[in-house]
Amino acid sequence: MASYQKALIAVDLSQESNEVIERGLSVANGCQVSLMHVIEPLTFAYGGDIPMDLSEVQEQLQNQAQDKLFKLASDNGISVDDCQVVVGQPASEIHRIADESDIDLIVVGSHGRSGLALLLGSTSNGVLHGANCDVLAVRVHPSD
Template sequence: MAKYQKSLIAVDLSQESSEVIERGLAVSNGCNVSLLHVIEPLTFAYGGDIPMDLSEVQEQLQSQAQEKLHKLAEQHGIKTADCQVVVGQPASEIHRIADEAEVDLIIVGSHGRSGLALLLGSTSNGVLHGANCDVLAVRVHPSE
């Protein structure tokens, strides 16, 4: 079995992100690793019902996310140049970035969801279905 050349670790910046990165680095086995965080546009969350310009808030969210992602990268020995924050629908943005960068492994965290969250589907499930490469879903355990 060929060794992975490039991997993409997609994190949600929750407390469990470090767990996902550590597992991702372990299986990536020294290949090129990049980190990705996808922010859903505020207009998705509010369905455009709010009669105000949310672009400034969106920019603040992006710069805060970038800061957190860079901190995580530094803690795990990943260059900040290999970090990316994008806005969009998580699963499709992860697919797009993975295809553009020609990665052969995507690593995402998976929370064992139940009830309504399970019914609505999760990002890791969305990434798995539609990826053009291997996907590793890391089971994360929420910190109490």
Template sequence: MASYKHILVGLDLSKESSQVLQKAADISGACGADLSLAHVIEPLTFAYGGDIPMDLSEVQEQLQNQAKDQLRKSADRLGIPAERQHVVLGQPATEIHRLAEEQEVDLIVIGSHGRHGLALLLGSTANGVLHGASCDVLAVRVHVNEQ
């Protein structure tokens, strides 16, 4: 296994994120690498294309605060300091690439749902991160816990 020094974990903060985080923590422990966490929120204006005639900044701020709180809880369980917890606005793959370069990351760990067919053709965050990263990328297959 390569000896990584700094691992960036891209989390979507879903229930399955814990699987991705655990795999990254295992690798970090084996290598003695620093672990950083990132969650990227797409601006609401991206989703709605500016078609909604209202100010979405308050809703966007609430989403960011909730994400920061969730990310902090995950980070606290692993002892990851605040300076290595990142909640950013933007396009997920682009922002993860930017953070990886800024933080001098040598491994990005992300979750993959293993989609097929049309979803695969349209692309996913995992696919976007893989293509264009300047370091190694590990896509962790997540399993949805169906009840």
């Protein structure tokens, strides 16, 4: 079995992100690793219900996410040059970046949802079913 050449670790910036990164790095076993976070546009959440320009708020969210992602990268020995924060629908953006970068392993966290939450879908499920490469869904355990 050939080893992986390029891995993409997608995190949600929750407390469990380190767990996902650590597992991804252990499986990636020395290959080139990229770290990413996807922010859903505020217009997805609020649509046209709020009669105001949300671009400044969106930019602040992106800057905060980038700071957190850079900190996670630094704490785990990943170069900030290999990090990116993108805006869009998480599964679609992860697929896009993976395809554009010739990624052969995507690592995402999975919260193990069941019942109604599972029926409504999850990012890890969406990534798994649309990826053109291997996907590792790391079962994370929420911090109490």
